[in-house]
Amino acid sequence: MDKLESVQLKEAFDRDGVVVIRNFIAQKQIDEICERAEILTRRLPKRSDIFSNITKGLDKIDDYFNDLLFKGPQVPVLEMLLGEKPEPTTASIFTKDKYSQEVHPHSDAMKGGVVWLAIDATNIGNGCLQFLKGSDQKKEEFAHLSASEPTDFSSHPDRFECTMSSGDIAFFRPTTVHWSGPNHEGSSRRGLNYFYVGDAFKGLENRYRKENG
Numbered sequence: 001m002d003k004l005e006s007v008q009l010k011e012a013f014d015r016d017g018v019v020v021i022r023n024f025i026a027q028k029q030i031d032e033i034c035e036r037a038e039i040l041t042r043r044l045p046k047r048s049d050i051f052s053n054i055t056k057g058l059d060k061i062d063d064y065f066n067d068l069l070f071k072g073p074q075v076p077v078l079e080m081l082l083g084e085k086p087e088p089t090t091a092s093i094f095t096k097d098k099y100s101q102e103v104h105p106h107s108d109a110m111k112g113g114v115v116w117l118a119i120d121a122t123n124i125g126n127g128c129l130q131f132l133k134g135s136d137q138k139k140e141e142f143a144h145l146s147a148s149e150p151t152d153f154s155s156h157p158d159r160f161e162c163t164m165s166s167g168d169i170a171f172f173r174p175t176t177v178h179w180s181g182p183n184h185e186g187s188s189r190r191g192l193n194y195f196y197v198g199d200a201f202k203g204l205e206n207r208y209r210k211e212n213g
């Protein structure tokens with residue numbers, strides 16, 4: 001990425017709280033990521049709550065994902081966008097098949113960055129990510145949202161339907177409201193998700209554990 005592209009990307013990130021880079025990872029590596037993530041997903045126990053389609057902690061059990069989380073090509077881009085070193089938290093795979101749950105509009109944490117790499121092509125029919133552009137600048141207004149509670153933003157003027165091809169990557173602030181709808185198609189919609197939210201995310205996990213036992 002040249003200097004001008006970086007400046008333009010940072011401007012868009014500061015304005016919208018989300019940017020997408022097309023063709024960021026070559027298909028050969030996407031295939032490799034997909035194959036390894038599928039093996040781990042089969043090995044790891046499924047969550048029994050409403051987010052059974054999310055497998056977290058790939059980096060904890062496979063050095064391949066640990067290396068990607070800490071040293072992947074997304075790290076310098078995120079550092080440029082945030083203006084500080086990202087604090088790696090975890091790498092997860094978000095699989096959405098025909099029977100998967102919706103992830104309702106929410107924020108992830110109060111600081112840091114989130115990266116979502118498309119393994120499959122995503123569109124509104126199979127539950128692509130959607131965002132409210134600029135919502136990271138209105139944290140209080142959206143603080144009450146929860147990923148498990150439906151909130152209808154379908155006609156919100158700042159809604160951004162983040163259609164992606166395999167290998168495209170989205171960078172967003174954890175406070176940029178985002179969600180994904182149902183998958184009406186038969187095929188699976190998978191994304192590799194890197195959280196760089198440091199301790200703030202641990203705080204959220206602790207709160208979740210306390211609230212849900």
Ligand SMILES: O=C(O)CCC(=O)C(=O)O
Pocket residue numbers: 094096103108114116129178179180191193
């Ligand atoms: O992949 C999805 O469907 C949802 C992703 C998400 O909510 C997140 O990255 O926090």
